Amino acid sequence: MKRIALPAAIVALIALAALVLPMLLPWSHDAIDWDHVRAAPATAGHWLGTDELGRDRLARLAVATRITLAVALAAALVSMLVGVGWGMIAGWAGGRTDELMMRIVDALYALPFMFIVIVLMVVFGRSILLVFVGIGLVEWLTMARIVRGQVMTLRHRPFVLAAEASGAPVRVILARHILPNIAGVALAYLTLNLPGIIMIESFLSFLGLGVQEPLTSLGILVKEGADDMDVAPMGLQVPGGVMVTLLVCLTLVGERLRDRFA
Amino acid sequence: MRALVLRRLLTAIPTLLLVLLASFALMRFAPGGPFDGERPLAPETRAALEAAYGLNLPMGEQFALFLQRTLTGDFGPSLVYRDFTVTQLIADSLPVSLTLGGLAILLALVLGLAAGMVAALRPGGWADETLMLVATIVTALPSFVTGPLLALIFGLWLGLLPVGGLGDGLLSAPQYWIMPVIALALPVAGAIAKLARAGLAAALAQEHIRTARARGLGTGAIIARHALRPALVPVVSYLGPAAAGLLTGAVVIETVFALPGLGRYFVQGALNRDYPLIMAVILLYAALIIAFNLIADLLYGWLDPRSRA
Numbered sequence: 001m002k003r004i005a006l007p008a009a010i011v012a013l014i015a016l017a018a019l020v021l022p023m024l025l026p027w028s029h030d031a032i033d034w035d036h037v038r039a040a041p042a043t044a045g046h047w048l049g050t051d052e053l054g055r056d057r058l059a060r061l062a063v064a065t066r067i068t069l070a071v072a073l074a075a076a077l078v079s080m081l082v083g084v085g086w087g088m089i090a091g092w093a094g095g096r097t098d099e100l101m102m103r104i105v106d107a108l109y110a111l112p113f114m115f116i117v118i119v120l121m122v123v124f125g126r127s128i129l130l131v132f133v134g135i136g137l138v139e140w141l142t143m144a145r146i147v148r149g150q151v152m153t154l155r156h157r158p159f160v161l162a163a164e165a166s167g168a169p170v171r172v173i174l175a176r177h178i179l180p181n182i183a184g185v186a187l188a189y190l191t192l193n194l195p196g197i198i199m200i201e202s203f204l205s206f207l208g209l210g211v212q213e214p215l216t217s218l219g220i221l222v223k224e225g226a227d228d229m230d231v232a233p234m235g236l237q238v239p240g241g242v243m244v245t246l247l248v249c250l251t252l253v254g255e256r257l258r259d260r261f262a
Numbered sequence: 263m264r265a266l267v268l269r270r271l272l273t274a275i276p277t278l279l280l281v282l283l284a285s286f287a288l289m290r291f292a293p294g295g296p297f298d299g300e301r302p303l304a305p306e307t308r309a310a311l312e313a314a315y316g317l318n319l320p321m322g323e324q325f326a327l328f329l330q331r332t333l334t335g336d337f338g339p340s341l342v343y344r345d346f347t348v349t350q351l352i353a354d355s356l357p358v359s360l361t362l363g364g365l366a367i368l369l370a371l372v373l374g375l376a377a378g379m380v381a382a383l384r385p386g387g388w389a390d391e392t393l394m395l396v397a398t399i400v401t402a403l404p405s406f407v408t409g410p411l412l413a414l415i416f417g418l419w420l421g422l423l424p425v426g427g428l429g430d431g432l433l434s435a436p437q438y439w440i441m442p443v444i445a446l447a448l449p450v451a452g453a454i455a456k457l458a459r460a461g462l463a464a465a466l467a468q469e470h471i472r473t474a475r476a477r478g479l480g481t482g483a484i485i486a487r488h489a490l491r492p493a494l495v496p497v498v499s500y501l502g503p504a505a506a507g508l509l510t511g512a513v514v515i516e517t518v519f520a521l522p523g524l525g526r527y528f529v530q531g532a533l534n535r536d537y538p539l540i541m542a543v544i545l546l547y548a549a550l551i552i553a554f555n556l557i558a559d560l561l562y563g564w565l566d567p568r569s570r571a
Contacts, residue, residue: 118532229413
């Protein structure tokens with residue numbers, strides 16, 4: 001547990017700050033302070049200064065982190081539901097059903113998904129909901145493969161055979177005997193999915209296709225910072241730093257969970 | 263071997279068709295079109311334009327026409343870059359993207375394999391722990407953060423490297439490639455380091471390695487002759503997904519460093535609904551990913567004879 005606790009605590013701290021800070025700060029993330037446009041850090045109560053429109057950078061950072069984390073969590077849950085469901089059915093059914101379902105997964109792996117998501121974004125407008133759905137649809141494949149493998153090994157274990165022999169319906173076996181045994185692996189891959197999803201969301205936002213104003217996300221802040229880095233490098237460094245910290249810590253937690261359960 | 267290639271090529275065809283059909287349907291049935299400007303066009307002008315580009319035909323016919331043209335390598339005219347055919351645009355930009363991707367994967371392989379080897383020599387030692395932590399951190403670094411940060415430090419502050427562009431020709435000025443290639447290669451290098459370390463550590467723990475050691479072979483010779491080949495198996499099977507990752511990353515890197523590559527055309531094309539351009543780029547990307555997976559599988563068979571069925 002020791003090696004998981006530190007990165008997990010850092011993620012929790014960032015998430016907590018993102019939740020609480022907007023309530024404590026006197027500025028909202030899109031309020032304009034006309035008297036202090038492009039203020040330096042720590043002037044007039046703007047701890048991180050203001051951006052080129054006079055919006056408080058700290059408030060924007062907190063709201064952006066909040067939205068990035070919310071999108072990641074929602075999309076990861078979608079991908080977990082789809083992946084666990086798909087993998088369980090394929091692994092339990094076996095035979096031809098399994099073959100077909102896994103071929104579909106293989107074929108989908110070969111698609112340039114990122115590009116299809118970009119086209120989706122452009123075509124159907126840039127809503128947060130679509131960001132969720134698009135990302136969730138991309139990220140379930142690995143989960144499905146892993147879960148299928150786990151179910152296949154569990155399938156012939158004595159306690160499952162016993163439940164089957166005693167006439168328990170499949171639904172009950174899956175829910176009572178299989179699901180608890182794959183929960184750990186699913187949790188590990190859920191955590192490992194989070195950084196991937198944050199990257200996709202930020203990537204879309206970076207290209208101007210993700211979350212739209214007045215909402216903001218870490219990807220948007222990094223993009224704004226990159227555009228403005230010759231005059232205000234802090235605008236790139238701070239959101240970039242928060243994002244990298246989140247990504248690294250989530251990856252470490254996910255890898256260590258995976259090593260434990262898989 | 264030949265059967266494998268043939269089978270994979272045959273399964274690639276439906277995948278490519280699916281990609282084409284899906285993206286075609288998506289774009290055509292979506293609201294908004296390439297001729298929607300600030301001012302609405304006169305109905306006659308619009309009709310004439312649509313007729314000129316074949317957009318007034320029934321959908322099925324448009325798709326059939328598109329397939330037929332694609333097979334002959336003609337992707338049609340770009341709807342946004344007037345006077346350019348899509349084939350021309352791709353011919354101009356593909357070398358840039360391929361150079362970027364090729365250099366990045368080369369760098370990633372060199373860095374990743376070197377780090378993996380050093381780490382695997384003493385599993386659990388300080389070099390192993392440090393290198394693997396660095397590898398994890400580097401894997402989690404998104405290219406759209408590292409790219410601008412590199413440009414900030416080495417381009418703006420230190421003034422050592424140009425922050426964007428390509429110079430006169432493709433490879434006339436190597437300094438233009440340094441930062442884009444590093445930013446693109448780092449996450450892949452991290453992933454390769456981890457895979458190489460795991461593979462090599464497992465290979466070094468096997469009994470024939472102990473025998474070789476007992477016979478007095480040096481570490482270098484053992485790795486080169488006995489351990490490297492099996493250890494490369496996980497690395498090679500990662501190359502397929504890695505290629506996909508590089509293509510995606512290249513879109514950002516090309517945007518950040520103003521490189522005239524395929525990724526930039528794709529984003530611009532998608533934003534402007536330049537149908538022929540988007541379709542061509544998606545098709546190309548899908549074909550590249552399939553090709554990379556095939557190459558990875560062939561290498562796999564060469565590295566691990568047991569997998570040849």
